[in-house]
Amino acid sequence: MDLHTFLITIHLIGVALGVGGATFGGILYLKALKDSKIDPMEGEWLSVIFTTLRVGLVIVVLSGFGFFIEYRMTGQEEHLLDPRLWAKLTIILILVSNALLIQMRKMPMWLGEGLSITSWYGALALGIMRDADYSYWTFLIFYAVVVFVMIGILSIIKRLYLGKWII
Amino acid sequence: MTQTLSILLSVHIIIGIIGTIASYATLLWLFKRKIPIRLLKISSITAFAAYIIAWITGGYYYVVYYGSNVKPIIKDGPNPWAHSIIMETKEHIFLFLPLLAFVILLVVWLKGDNLQENRSLRNALALVILITLMISVSMALGGIVISGSAR
Numbered sequence: 001m002d003l004h005t006f007l008i009t010i011h012l013i014g015v016a017l018g019v020g021g022a023t024f025g026g027i028l029y030l031k032a033l034k035d036s037k038i039d040p041m042e043g044e045w046l047s048v049i050f051t052t053l054r055v056g057l058v059i060v061v062l063s064g065f066g067f068f069i070e071y072r073m074t075g076q077e078e079h080l081l082d083p084r085l086w087a088k089l090t091i092i093l094i095l096v097s098n099a100l101l102i103q104m105r106k107m108p109m110w111l112g113e114g115l116s117i118t119s120w121y122g123a124l125a126l127g128i129m130r131d132a133d134y135s136y137w138t139f140l141i142f143y144a145v146v147v148f149v150m151i152g153i154l155s156i157i158k159r160l161y162l163g164k165w166i167i
Numbered sequence: 168m169t170q171t172l173s174i175l176l177s178v179h180i181i182i183g184i185i186g187t188i189a190s191y192a193t194l195l196w197l198f199k200r201k202i203p204i205r206l207l208k209i210s211s212i213t214a215f216a217a218y219i220i221a222w223i224t225g226g227y228y229y230v231v232y233y234g235s236n237v238k239p240i241i242k243d244g245p246n247p248w249a250h251s252i253i254m255e256t257k258e259h260i261f262l263f264l265p266l267l268a269f270v271i272l273l274v275v276w277l278k279g280d281n282l283q284e285n286r287s288l289r290n291a292l293a294l295v296i297l298i299t300l301m302i303s304v305s306m307a308l309g310g311i312v313i314s315g316s317a318r
Contacts (some may be wrong), residue, residue, distance in 0.1 A: 007194075058188055059226075061184060062184060062185075062188075065180055065181065065184045065307075066181075068180060068314065069177045069181070070175075071314075072176070072314045072315055073168075073177075077314055077316075077318040078315070078318055079315075080311050080312075080314050080315030080318060081246075081312070081315035081316070085311075089308065089311075093304070096191060098175060099195070100191070100194060100198075101197060103195050103196045103198045103199070105198075129299055134318050151187070160252075161301065
């Protein structure tokens, strides 16, 4: 296995943990809200999921910088100024800031949840769309629009599942 | 670039990112309901050691290779500001990191047991860690721009 394949494998494992963690964290949080309280068992599961999510984030960041080294050492420096990479880096920064603000209880859950899920799926989409040739701001505007669409979708899901509007 | 310099540059990048992650973890754990002092001690010492190693490896790479081989390429390339602004800033601002990390380390190791009750101490420490983290992230992003401009 060459270095590039190894890095892609590790990076995908990190993304899988992150996307899976964000998705199941959202589902479990919704189920926990059904009886309007998070009991100790649910709290324990959420804690395990958030830990998995953070492990995924660390793997993504470390393997991402592994690509940085690979590009630098193999004369592919032009990839380092690619708007797609910078959009991805911005989304990762939003993701880590969001996690921090949630931990500090400074982020409302409706926004934090929407940002977390959209950011993880957004990072996944940017990784897949290798031929997407847009500017940095186009990527970010699209991301911002999707965040608000996701917040709307999550509100409707909560309304349908819980029978009341929750923000 | 010799193999030794390639290894040093790789160590500089990876260990720098480990330092950033350790600073982030310190800040995150500081806001847990029950502050895990043992983990804070591990993350703060990891961040301090990582910034010191990143400083030495980056400094050696700069003196031995970057100044004479990479800098002229960047200055003649499409983004000369990557050196004149970003690298010049990085060189000086980076020096704050080991010192700030050492302050964080001292507070956590010497006053860690007071953090749970003393909210003003916790918030002051959080501010110092946040500044460290912001500098550290800026250094990492600056490094990507500088390397991306070396073509």
